[in-house]
Amino acid sequence: MAASRNISVSEASRPKLPRHTRLKFDETRQVWVILAPERVLAPDEIAVEVLQLCDGARSVGDMADQLAAKYAAPREAILTDVIAMLQDLADKGFLTELREKTS
Amino acid sequence: MSDILAGSKTTGAAPSDGLAVLESQRSTAETFGIPLAVLAELTHRCPLQCPYCSNPIELDRAGRELTTEEWKKVLSELAEIGVLQIHFSGGEPTARKDLVELVQHATDVGLYSNLITSAVLLTKERLSALADAGLCHVQISFQGNEPMVADRVAGLKNAHEKKIEAAKWTRELDLPLTVNAVMHRQNLHQLSDIIQMAVDLDADRLEVANVQYYGWALKNRAALMPTIEQIEETSRIVEEAAVRLKGILAIDYVVPDYYALRPKKCMGGWGRQFFNISPAGKVLPCHAAESITGLDFESVRSNHSIAWIWQNSDAFNRYRGIGWMKEPCKSCEFREIDFGGCRCQAFALTGDAANTDPACALSPLHETIFKQAEREAEGETNRFLYRNFAGGTLESENGA
Numbered sequence: 001m002a003a004s005r006n007i008s009v010s011e012a013s014r015p016k017l018p019r020h021t022r023l024k025f026d027e028t029r030q031v032w033v034i035l036a037p038e039r040v041l042a043p044d045e046i047a048v049e050v051l052q053l054c055d056g057a058r059s060v061g062d063m064a065d066q067l068a069a070k071y072a073a074p075r076e077a078i079l080t081d082v083i084a085m086l087q088d089l090a091d092k093g094f095l096t097e098l099r100e101k102t103s
Numbered sequence: 104m105s106d107i108l109a110g111s112k113t114t115g116a117a118p119s120d121g122l123a124v125l126e127s128q129r130s131t132a133e134t135f136g137i138p139l140a141v142l143a144e145l146t147h148r149c150p151l152q153c154p155y156c157s158n159p160i161e162l163d164r165a166g167r168e169l170t171t172e173e174w175k176k177v178l179s180e181l182a183e184i185g186v187l188q189i190h191f192s193g194g195e196p197t198a199r200k201d202l203v204e205l206v207q208h209a210t211d212v213g214l215y216s217n218l219i220t221s222a223v224l225l226t227k228e229r230l231s232a233l234a235d236a237g238l239c240h241v242q243i244s245f246q247g248n249e250p251m252v253a254d255r256v257a258g259l260k261n262a263h264e265k266k267i268e269a270a271k272w273t274r275e276l277d278l279p280l281t282v283n284a285v286m287h288r289q290n291l292h293q294l295s296d297i298i299q300m301a302v303d304l305d306a307d308r309l310e311v312a313n314v315q316y317y318g319w320a321l322k323n324r325a326a327l328m329p330t331i332e333q334i335e336e337t338s339r340i341v342e343e344a345a346v347r348l349k350g351i352l353a354i355d356y357v358v359p360d361y362y363a364l365r366p367k368k369c370m371g372g373w374g375r376q377f378f379n380i381s382p383a384g385k386v387l388p389c390h391a392a393e394s395i396t397g398l399d400f401e402s403v404r405s406n407h408s409i410a411w412i413w414q415n416s417d418a419f420n421r422y423r424g425i426g427w428m429k430e431p432c433k434s435c436e437f438r439e440i441d442f443g444g445c446r447c448q449a450f451a452l453t454g455d456a457a458n459t460d461p462a463c464a465l466s467p468l469h470e471t472i473f474k475q476a477e478r479e480a481e482g483e484t485n486r487f488l489y490r491n492f493a494g495g496t497l498e499s500e501n502g503a
Contacts, residue, residue: 020239020279028185035215037240037279040139091350093307
C-alpha cells in the first residue's frame with residue numbers, strides 16, 4: 001500500500017519524492033519550492049540540488065560521491081549533511097524510498 | 104529549509120510564516136505578495152449540519168454560486184499571479200457536480216490541489232476520478248471516533264461510517280490523508296481514540312482543531328465550550344502523541360483562544376498571506392470576514408482583477424498593518440506579532456472590528472468574556488443549534 005513511514009535514511013537508501021510532493025520552480029517569486037499537503041517549503045540551493053538527485057534509483061552514497069566530486073569537498077562531511085537533510089524531510093512525510101518487493 | 108505555508112489558516116501553530124520570501128521593498132499596497140495558497144469555497148451546500156460550522160450564518164444559496172466556467176477562470180488567474188496551492192472547500196465541495204472538472208483544470212494550470220471534505224458524498228469511483236484529475240491531498244473531517252458522538256455532532260446518520268470508508272479509499276489510491284478533528288466539550292474525551300483512529304487510517308497528518316467561536320460556533324458556545332481541565336488534558340495528550348508518533352503522524356494543534364492570554368495571529372494577519380473566495384465569488388481576507396458589517400467585499404465578478412482586489416480594495420487595506428489600531432494594540436509591543444488577534448472575533452464580541460480581540464488579556468473585555476465562557480463550560484446546556492439554510496434548527500430534547 002502507501003508510502004513507507006518511519007524511514008531511516010542511510011547511505012544505501014534510494015529516496016524519492018512521493019507523487020504528492022512536488023519540487024517546482026516558482027516563476028513569480030523566483031525561488032524553488034516543495035509543494036506538499038498544505039505546506040510550501042523553501043529548500044535552499046543545496047537542498048534543491050540534492051532533491052533533484054532523488055529519483056529512487058540513486059543511493060544516498062551515490063549522491064555524496066557526485067556532490068563531493070562536483071564541489072571538491074570531503075565526501076564524509078557531505079554524506080552527513082545529505083543524510084540529515086533527507087531524514088528531516090522524511091520525518092515530515094515528504095520523502096519515500098523504493099524498497100525491494102517482498103511479495 | 105523553512106516551511107512557508109504552515110499556519111496560514113487560523114491555526115497560529117506556525118513554526119514560521121515565511122514572509123521574508125513574500126515581502127519586498129515596494130509600495131505599501133504591493134508589500135503583500137500574492138498568497139501561496141487560496142481557499143476556494145465552492146458551495147455552502149452541505150449534507151452535514153455541524154453546530155460549529157465556519158461558514159457564515161447567512162449562507163450563499165446555490166443560485167448565487169460561481170459557474171464552472173467562472174471557477175475555471177478564477178483558477179487560471181490565481182495560477183497566473185503566483186498562487187501555488189488551491190484548497191477546494193465549502194460547504195461540501197463534492198456537492199458540486201463539476202468538482203472533477205475543476206480539479207483537472209487546477210492541475211492543467213499548475214496548481215497543487217487539496218480537497219477539504221466531509222467525505223460522506225464520495226464514492227470510490229469519484230475519488231478515483233479526482234485522483235486521476237491530479238488531486239494531491241485529501242483532508243477529511245471527523246466529529247468523533249465512533250458513530251454515537253460523531254453522527255450526533257454532524258447531524259447526519261451513518262456519517263461516521265462513510266467517512267471511515269472514504270478515508271480507506273483515499274489511502275488505497277495512495278493519496279495523502281489528513282484527518283481533521285474539530286474538538287469541543289462534547290467530544291474532547293475521545294481525543295486519544297481519535298489520534299489512534301488517525302494512525303489506524305494511515306493518515307499522514309492530524310489537525311486537532313479546537314472550535315473557534317464565530318458565526319455558528321458562537322451561537323453554540325454554551326454547548327461547545329470546553330472546561331479548563333479539558334484543555335489542560337488536551338494539551339498533555341497532544342504533546343505526548345506528537346513525540347510518540349514522530350515520523351508516523353504529524354499533528355497540528357489549534358488551541359482554543361478563549362483560554363489563552365495572548366490572541367492568535369489570525370490568518371497570519373489580515374490581508375497578509377491569505378484570502379479565500381466565497382461560493383458567490385467574493386474575495387475575502389478570511390472565511391468569516393463577511394460577518395463584519397460595514398465592509399464591502401469585491402467579487403471576482405467585478406471588473407477588477409483578483410490581484411487588484413488583494414492589493415487595493417478597501418476591505419483588504421482596512422485592517423492591514425498597524426495604522427488602524429486603537430489602544431491597547433496601538434502601543435503594544437506585540438502589535439506586529441499577533442496584529443491584535445482576530446478581527447471577526449473582535450467584531451462579534453465588542454461590535455468594533457478595530458478593537459483588541461478579547462482573547463487578549465490586555466483587552467478590557469477579556470476578564471468578563473473569559474468568566475462567561477468558564478460558566479458556560481460548567482453549565483448543563485448540551486443541545487446544539489444545527490447549521491442549515493433556514494438559520495439553524497435546535498436539537499430535540501432527546502438528541503437528533
